[in-house]
Amino acid sequence: MSTYDKSMALTGQPPAALSTGQKMATLLGMGGLAILLLASFNLNFQNKGLWLTISLSAISLGILWFAWDAYTNKQPGIKNDGVWFKSISNRGLWGWVAGIALTCFYIILYFYPEYLGLVSDGENKGVISLFDPLSIALSGNPASQWFVYGTLYTVAILAFGIKFLWKYRHNRYEKIRTVSVMFFQTAFAFLIPEFMARLNGDKLNLPYYDLKNMWPLNYYNFEGYRVKAFINSGNIGLAMLLFGIISVFVISPILTYKYGKRWYCSWVCGCGGLAETIGDPFRQLSSKKQSAWKIERWLVHTVVVFVTIMTTAVIYSYLGNDTSKYWLTKKTFLIGVAVVLTIVFSLVMIFKRKQLQKDAQYGAIGFFAVIIGLIGLHFLSGDGNIFLIKSGTLRKSYSFLIGSIFSGVVGTGFYPILGNRVWCRFGCPMAAILGFQQKLFSRFRITTNGGQCISCGNCSTYCEMGIDVRAYAQKGENIVRSSCVGCGICSAVCPRGVLKLENGPLEGRIDSNQVLLGNDVDLMELMNKK
Amino acid sequence: MEHIVIIGNGIAGVTAARHIRKLSNKKITIVSAESNYFFSRTALMYVYMGHMKFEHTQPYENWFWKKNRIDLLNAYVSKVNHKNKKLLLSDGTQINFDKLIIATGSKPNKFGWKGQDLEGVQGLYSKQDLELLETNAPNKKVCKRAVIVGGGLIGIELAEMLRSRDIPVTFLVREDSFWNGVLPSGESQLINEHIQEHHINLRLGVNLGEILADENGRAKAITIKETGEEIACNLVGLTAGVTPNIDFLKDSGIELGRGVKVNRLLETNIKNIYAIGDCAEQHEAIGHRRPIEAVWYTGRMMGETLAQTICGNPTEYKPGHWFNSAKFLDIEYQTYGWVFSERAKKEYEKHFHWRHTKEKVCITVAFNRETGRFLGINTFGIRMRHELFDRWLTEERNVDFVMEHLADANFDPEFYKAFEKEIISKYNGDFGKSIDIKKKSLKRIFSLS
Numbered sequence A: 001m002s003t004y005d006k007s008m009a010l011t012g013q014p015p016a017a018l019s020t021g022q023k024m025a026t027l028l029g030m031g032g033l034a035i036l037l038l039a040s041f042n043l044n045f046q047n048k049g050l051w052l053t054i055s056l057s058a059i060s061l062g063i064l065w066f067a068w069d070a071y072t073n074k075q076p077g078i079k080n081d082g083v084w085f086k087s088i089s090n091r092g093l094w095g096w097v098a099g100i101a102l103t104c105f106y107i108i109l110y111f112y113p114e115y116l117g118l119v120s121d122g123e124n125k126g127v128i129s130l131f132d133p134l135s136i137a138l139s140g141n142p143a144s145q146w147f148v149y150g151t152l153y154t155v156a157i158l159a160f161g162i163k164f165l166w167k168y169r170h171n172r173y174e175k176i177r178t179v180s181v182m183f184f185q186t187a188f189a190f191l192i193p194e195f196m197a198r199l200n201g202d203k204l205n206l207p208y209y210d211l212k213n214m215w216p217l218n219y220y221n222f223e224g225y226r227v228k229a230f231i232n233s234g235n236i237g238l239a240m241l242l243f244g245i246i247s248v249f250v251i252s253p254i255l256t257y258k259y260g261k262r263w264y265c266s267w268v269c270g271c272g273g274l275a276e277t278i279g280d281p282f283r284q285l286s287s288k289k290q291s292a293w294k295i296e297r298w299l300v301h302t303v304v305v306f307v308t309i310m311t312t313a314v315i316y317s318y319l320g321n322d323t324s325k326y327w328l329t330k331k332t333f334l335i336g337v338a339v340v341l342t343i344v345f346s347l348v349m350i351f352k353r354k355q356l357q358k359d360a361q362y363g364a365i366g367f368f369a370v371i372i373g374l375i376g377l378h379f380l381s382g383d384g385n386i387f388l389i390k391s392g393t394l395r396k397s398y399s400f401l402i403g404s405i406f407s408g409v410v411g412t413g414f415y416p417i418l419g420n421r422v423w424c425r426f427g428c429p430m431a432a433i434l435g436f437q438q439k440l441f442s443r444f445r446i447t448t449n450g451g452q453c454i455s456c457g458n459c460s461t462y463c464e465m466g467i468d469v470r471a472y473a474q475k476g477e478n479i480v481r482s483s484c485v486g487c488g489i490c491s492a493v494c495p496r497g498v499l500k501l502e503n504g505p506l507e508g509r510i511d512s513n514q515v516l517l518g519n520d521v522d523l524m525e526l527m528n529k530k
Numbered sequence B: 001m002e003h004i005v006i007i008g009n010g011i012a013g014v015t016a017a018r019h020i021r022k023l024s025n026k027k028i029t030i031v032s033a034e035s036n037y038f039f040s041r042t043a044l045m046y047v048y049m050g051h052m053k054f055e056h057t058q059p060y061e062n063w064f065w066k067k068n069r070i071d072l073l074n075a076y077v078s079k080v081n082h083k084n085k086k087l088l089l090s091d092g093t094q095i096n097f098d099k100l101i102i103a104t105g106s107k108p109n110k111f112g113w114k115g116q117d118l119e120g121v122q123g124l125y126s127k128q129d130l131e132l133l134e135t136n137a138p139n140k141k142v143c144k145r146a147v148i149v150g151g152g153l154i155g156i157e158l159a160e161m162l163r164s165r166d167i168p169v170t171f172l173v174r175e176d177s178f179w180n181g182v183l184p185s186g187e188s189q190l191i192n193e194h195i196q197e198h199h200i201n202l203r204l205g206v207n208l209g210e211i212l213a214d215e216n217g218r219a220k221a222i223t224i225k226e227t228g229e230e231i232a233c234n235l236v237g238l239t240a241g242v243t244p245n246i247d248f249l250k251d252s253g254i255e256l257g258r259g260v261k262v263n264r265l266l267e268t269n270i271k272n273i274y275a276i277g278d279c280a281e282q283h284e285a286i287g288h289r290r291p292i293e294a295v296w297y298t299g300r301m302m303g304e305t306l307a308q309t310i311c312g313n314p315t316e317y318k319p320g321h322w323f324n325s326a327k328f329l330d331i332e333y334q335t336y337g338w339v340f341s342e343r344a345k346k347e348y349e350k351h352f353h354w355r356h357t358k359e360k361v362c363i364t365v366a367f368n369r370e371t372g373r374f375l376g377i378n379t380f381g382i383r384m385r386h387e388l389f390d391r392w393l394t395e396e397r398n399v400d401f402v403m404e405h406l407a408d409a410n411f412d413p414e415f416y417k418a419f420e421k422e423i424i425s426k427y428n429g430d431f432g433k434s435i436d437i438k439k440k441s442l443k444r445i446f447s448l449s
Helices: A006-012 A020-040 A048-071 A093-111 A126-130 A132-139 A145-167 A172-199 A224-231 A234-259 A270-277 A280-285 A290-318 A330-351 A358-381 A391-410 A422-427 A429-440 A469-473 A489-493 A521-528 B011-023 B041-048 B063-067 B127-136 B153-164 B185-197 B296-310 B386-394 B399-404 B420-431
Strands: A444-448 A499-503 B003-007 B027-032 B070-074 B077-081 B086-089 B094-096 B099-102 B106-108 B146-149 B169-173 B201-204 B208-213 B219-224 B230-232 B235-238 B242-244 B260-262 B273-275 B280-282 B323-328 B331-337 B349-355 B362-368 B374-380
Touching (some): A020 A126, A048 A126, A048 A145, A126 A132, A126 A145, A172 A270, A172 A489, A234 A429, A290 A429, A330 A358, A391 A422, B011 B027, B011 B070, B011 B296, B041 B153, B099 B296, B153 B235, B219 B235, B349 B420, B362 B399, B374 B399, B399 B420
Parallel strands (some): B099 B273, B146 B169, B169 B201
Antiparallel strands (some): B077 B086, B208 B219, B219 B230, B323 B331
16 A cells, blocks of 8 residues: 555645645735735835735735636636645635634724724824825725725725636626626725715715615614714705615515525625625535534524614614604604514414424514513613613624624634634624525525435535535425525536526425426325325 | 344435335334445545535435434445345344345446556545545646546546546547447537547547556556557556446345346345345336446435335336436536437437537437427536426427427526527528427426416
8 A cells, every 4th residue: 555645645736736826926915915014014105005006906916816827727617626625725724824814803903993003083004094095085085994994895805706707707697696796895885985975065964875785784874873964964865864774674675585685695795795705715614514503593583683672772762752853753663663573573473484493483482572572661661771771782782792793703704714604694684684584485496406416515515604405405305595695606516407596486486396306206296295 | 123224325225214214113224334424426526626525425414313213334244144134244243134125336347457456446436446546646746647447427527536636647438439328429529529628638449458567566557459559657447337236145045137136116036135226137127227227316216115115115116207417527417318329329219419619518309200209308518407308208298399498498597698599590400490489487387377
């Protein structure tokens, strides 16, 4: 037998090894990052505009060069060779280095922006000041840590988006979807809010608003200061406020009914955009264990309850008691919330109960009881503090725990460890609400193609949401899961053409309708009897 | 409690076990010497290529077996004693059974080539073969060239695997075009071209002469039978088909042919002993099928069927319409119904073939030249809907009907380019017809009224 050392071979040889071109490309990209790093150590660059351009160009070109080198000499097709051999994508050394670096970045960004050079009253320093010229050009204002973050975020989605386009150049669904997230990030999340800030003046005082960002993802949208700003900004402001409400209650349900939650999660959303582009090399790291699924269901729905209570409390806190001033008072609002929740809950329990898992039923009943109980308690206690806790405390702890720690530090920082959709899967209340609808009232499903599944496991491995796709496909069942974001990768990596994302009739969508696995019909009927 | 023992934890044996559990409370034991847990054999290639880790090829989590009271035994069965209903294991212990299911699968063919048992010569079937490949061909430094012998599905998969590590590959194919005993010539030609696009040295119409050894008894080269040409290599992959893995059953009293002989109930000549999957051989072939079907799906179907029989509902193995699929490097292949190669074509069988002018996409439709009845379809680079073709085959549709409704059958991801118009226009030209393609209808696809 050969005495050959396996571990050495896997790091030093194709497909795990980097080509010379890729090494140089990495160096170029790292050079661009180094400029930002030097700036944050307060190295004073004379011509800020120039150095910012050099830095961002180096980062983008490095990414593009790397991707070009990786895919240019390959036939169009699936490009997963060596994914589990590379230490960056198999939770190896580089994976941990990247994870820790990202996590540190997020901690500084959220909690210690002064280390990035943020000066609240005075001129910016450090890396934030490097971004001043760009920020002033766009909005007329100096940069903030959020502007720096937004710019880097957009650059990442654009550059890694192009990498993804090359990687999946044989797949038009992936290409169109990726162009869509690149567009929504650049236009809606990055440019339009900056231009809106430019419009602000005496008459107009619009808050920062990424129009595609909906409650409860932007949990802060209906807070007092924002609503006031909207209302004080005339018709435009009012239109925006209305749009915010309509998108939650009208636009989103219609689109989710027609196309599933993918219309948002993997076509429009910024978190999804980042996950699908720079996060793509980490999609295989999501856990497919049944235990992870259980944690997911409890965690993500707890966040929904949390955000509902928190938002209700916050809105409640700034509403008045006097009906003569404004029709919406504390009391009417609370009753309204209770009525809406009761209607939704009753409809589901009456018509769709069978489609929920046992523990989901218990969970729904439990959560519902808690919310209604709290509202009831409030009326009984007759005290100013809703739900016994100060709304401000609720809001602060939500913003700290969910808004910063979960969605930022863990959600993105842990990409190389837990996969690229940690936040979307375990934490995002928006995903949970859309998913709830996708499971119960939507035409979307992943159709399994008869009996063609060979249980290979590519679909499950590459599902970023940790869905065990194969478990359904090998039984000939369609996949109708609330967490599915419709990225389409399971269908792409399937070597036998078994999976197709499609919108079809509700009839027979979930039930494995006379599953066709290849045996004669009599036997299939026998087997379908449960 | 009746004890069902299953030898082999592949798709056939595991499917049988799962369905027996669904239907009954019998004691179930699966014996395998290959792996502790069921894995998908077809996915082994992706482990070598780094798409997956071995654990990802296991369709059920490890707790599944205990929860479903399916006992797993890692052991090698060396003898079957049907008189005492005992299995003798290689470690000398014995286990009793009330009913025995033989599901031991296949092993790679070896045709008596000189040097076929040297080190560095191997097939690709089992988990152990994969581990051996990691030693024989871990990278292009250790394995400077590989020669693959046998142009079938496993051969091309092995070539793809080795190319993923940049190892130069010479691919010896006996036929004058890849897999043309099965595929019609146009399709076979398309794959020939695609193999070369992947920088695989494809040698058509040649046979292996012998495998030469170096001083340590390792393969160092092969010769080509026809020309005597010598090709230096460090790995010889033998992928010239598989044969049932039943050596341990010799002299057991169980009737053997090339495989374990079974009737339509999947019973062997011995009561309470059954065989399913790759290792089972039908006394008489079913329809156009072969008596031994070494295919994933048929293993699964036999497992489902036998579970019924064992649980008191005697059921014949009645596979529905033939279907299969594969992937040749980047090109997906699906087939529904029967499309034969020129060599095997029935005299009533007529073909319509269309190939895209630039892309590697083609289809072949077989139909009866007299009646026009649709017989089957092969597609390359287009996915098709299994359920629909199954329905059309059952309804004995005419080929014109199938062509007219081709858009319904398309299963490609959304937004993919559709080729139905070009296909129909060639069909109309070839046969002087004027069929209009019907727009895709969800109503028809999902049989809604």
